[in-house]
Amino acid sequence: MRKNPLKSSRSSVNVIKSNKYDDEEALSTMARSVSMQTAGSKQRLIAEEILRHGNARAAGEVFNFRELASATESFNPELLIGEGGFGRVYKGHLKNTNQTVAVKQLDKNGVQGNREFLAEVLTLSLIHHPNLVNLIGYCADGHQRILVYEYMCNGSLEGHLLDLPSNKKPLDWYTRMKIANGAARGLEYLHDTANPPIIYRDLKPSNILLDAEFNPKLSDFGLAKLGPTGEQDHVSTRVMGTYGYCAPEYAHTGKLSKKSDIYSFGVVFLEIISGRRAIDNTKPTEEQNLVAWAKPLFKDKTKLTSMVDPSLEGRYPVKGLYQAVAVTAMCLQDEASTRPLIADVVTALEYLADENANDENIDDEINIAVDT
Structure with a gap:
């Protein structure tokens, strides 16, 4: 009879770290840009707190709004696959890479949406695991706050x-x-x-x-x-x-x-x-x-x-x-x-x-x- 599995221990896998200067510089530039545009001290604090640790990797591709509007057929309601408190999620297709993606457009009028955007981009710059969704990129054009993820078909x-x-x-x-x-x-x-x-x-x-x-x-x-x-x-x-x-x-x-x-x-x-x-x-x-x-x-x-x-x-x-x-x-x-x-x-x-x-x-x- 096997012993009670709750009494056994499990070792953690090795952490994947990247200390490349260009990764940190890209994240730092993005964080400062978004923070300045949203004029939020809490957003700046989040950015500074994460960037202080120096083991972040590049957080994916930077998209412009036109690219993501094209990918979602101008955010066609028929492509809507989810809706939450901070925004809507659309199924999209990136023509350059022939990739199906999930495009999350945050509420551009909400302070909480700005905070969520920065927290998510910076958090996902620190982590990578098969059971965590992969952030492909983001858009921070003007007041637009959009996140692009791998598409999960089920x-x-x-x-x-x-x-x-x-x-x-x-x-x-x-x-x-x-x-x-x-x-x-x-x-x-x-x-x-x-x-x-x-x-x-x-x-x-x-x-x-x-x-x-x-x-x-x-x-x-x-x-x-x-x-x-x-x-x-x-x-x-x-x-x-x-x-x-x-x-x-x-x-x-x-x-x-x-x-x-x-x-x-x-x-x-x-x-x-x-x-x-x-x-x-x-x-x-x-x-x-x-x-x-x-x-x-x-x-x-x-x-x-x-x-x-x-x-x-x-x-x-x-x-x-x-x-x-x-x-x-x-x-x-x-x-x-x-x-x-x-x-x-x-x-x-x-x-x-x-x-x-x-x-x-x-x-x-x-x-x-x-x-x-």
């Missing part, structure tokens, strides 16, 4: 998991575990390999994008925050993110840490298991908050199967479910210090995503009770 996890139309095939159990594992790997890179560490701060199904093989990539780094260094275990900041996913200590005090991301991951993993939204006002009152509904069920193993997405029609390994719920419960601990490290979550999910693992050998002797 859209977001939200589109394959929540409120699924009757003609769409639901994700099977192992694809769900594979997606959870990949999302956790992306977080592991941000927390344990990026230098300085990065707190994602906005983990939710709509920000987990899927390629042709349903490999996940975290996207939308506009709310990402450089993590604490030295003796500090948190940073204090204005509470931002999406209701239903914020860790209780962050929502109440503004103290943000890596463990805040772990809580958000627990909410998303619970959505993956249950097929329910974190907040769903169409449900009966006692079921509208997913975490509040699920926590009492964690304590009774006989009730765990009632949490599973009905669209799976019972096609899942029962002991694998027990282990998955155990991971979720530990991530959703009220006390941040008692939540697991992301490396241990990844180790557990690698095991759960393995279709060849013998369900009989999964260690189900786990205390899955949580504080309520």
Whole structure:
């Protein structure tokens, strides 16, 4: 019998660093240009904070507005593939490289959009990982703030998991575990390999994008925050993110840490298991908050199967479910210090995503009770 994967450790991959003068100079010029145009002291502080670390790489190609208007047929509404609080995302085609891309046009009238733009470009200049979306380039012409990403043909996890139309095939159990594992790997890179560490701060199904093989990539780094260094275990900041996913200590005090991301991951993993939204006002009152509904069920193993997405029609390994719920419960601990490290979550999910693992050998002797 294998030992409990949550008790094993995982080493981080080597960080990819670039100290080339031209990379730093390109980023510095872009940051100063955008900061001056937006006249925002907070944007300048973000730029200076990131550029101080000196391990950034060039953040992709610089596009002009005309190129991106051409790529999206003048931002044709028929090419709209997503819409969020800060702007709209269009499917585009770059003629010079014959490449299909996702073009995110931020709200040019919003200060928050300017801040998100700079934070995202500079954050993505520091990081590179298979489970993080790749930024191809950006446009900062006049008041235009546009980001260009690799195109993910299967859209977001939200589109394959929540409120699924009757003609769409639901994700099977192992694809769900594979997606959870990949999302956790992306977080592991941000927390344990990026230098300085990065707190994602906005983990939710709509920000987990899927390629042709349903490999996940975290996207939308506009709310990402450089993590604490030295003796500090948190940073204090204005509470931002999406209701239903914020860790209780962050929502109440503004103290943000890596463990805040772990809580958000627990909410998303619970959505993956249950097929329910974190907040769903169409449900009966006692079921509208997913975490509040699920926590009492964690304590009774006989009730765990009632949490599973009905669209799976019972096609899942029962002991694998027990282990998955155990991971979720530990991530959703009220006390941040008692939540697991992301490396241990990844180790557990690698095991759960393995279709060849013998369900009989999964260690189900786990205390899955949580504080309520």
